[in-house]
Amino acid sequence: MEQINTQNIEIKAIKQKKIPDWFVSWESFLLFTVVVVFILNCFASPYFLDPWTLSDATFNFSEKAIIALPLALVIIVREIDISVASIVALSSTAMGFVAQAGGDIVTICIVGMIVGTLCGIFNGLLVTKLNIPSIVVTIGTMSLFRGITYILLGDTALKDYPESFAYFGQGYVFSLFGFEFIAFLILAVIFYILLQRTNFGRRTYAIGNNPTAAYYSGINVSRHKLILFSLVGLFCGIAAIMLTSRLGSTRPTIALGWELNIITMVVLGGVSILGGSGTIVGVVIAIFLMGLVTVGLGLLNVPGIVMSVIIGLMLISVIAIPKLFKKFKHKTKH
DSSP: OHHHHHHHHHHHHHHHHHHHHHHTSHHHHHHHHHHHHHHHHHHHOTTTTOHHHHHHHGGGTHHHHHHHHHHHHHHHTTOOOOOHHHHHHHHHHHHHHHHHTTOOHHHHHHHHHHHHHHHHHHHHHHHHHSOOOHHHHHHHHHHHHHHHHHHHHTTOOBOOOOGGGGHHHHOEETTTEEHHHHHHHHHHHHHHHHHHSSHHHHHHHHHHHOHHHHHHTTOOHHHHHHHHHHHHHHHHHHHHHHHHHHHTSBOTTTTTTHHHHHHHHHHHTTOOTTSSOOOHHHHHHHHHHHHHHHHHHHHTTOOHHHHHHHHHHHHHHHHHHHHHHHHHHHHHHO
């Protein structure tokens, strides 16, 4: 009888441990915040719950969200890519010249993805072969790629895209969901499986936790990082296709300032800027949260510069709050 009671107490103790762990997880906190922001938006504007308003709102973040997925893996391995917006601009410029030369949709899209991938490989080679810190490399290539775009385009805009090209950025699936949004959801599932269910994902976490130990355990750290930077470049090319399609033109200022938004999506999603931790689920929830905040502020006619300030504050807060909490916890122990 005493043994049965002891087992029941142990089972209850295990359950009590599991519930708080889930409840205090970053993903559950983000999910709770999403619900709160959703409710506030309902009160803030009568137009928020309109299906078409919600559907059209996804166009504002889908392209950035697509880039955030591979960038999350790069940050997990203790690296970063600040040149993502400039890669989008250069890829879009290359597509614009192909379209101007009479290229078909397939050629335009392939060129955009190739240019993006080459930019990613260039970043990856500088980081892995020359051992230059990725933040230094990508600050440099951010200026380099954007500068090339300005040199090629000047003050002009390239608009000679085929009519059917507009579907990638303006088309709907099932007459309600944007093509971009559906593509993002499919890619999010793929990246979730890649990071959480494959050896590739396990190697990513291993490198992020301890690159030296990962190297001595047989992981080719340099090659893995090069692949991740190449993936970021490829997805910048895909985002460039969708953004260019949505806008209908290529300009040198295209995707200007996207870096802050995309990095905020990743870090807000719980991916540690120091590497080694983070999930795709958290990143996806953070993307929806930022999308809801942007939509709500837009419906209230809040200026874009104010939105940038709010996003900047979100990024600082999500990095600073855990550190402040640790300091407070350390002081209370002593």
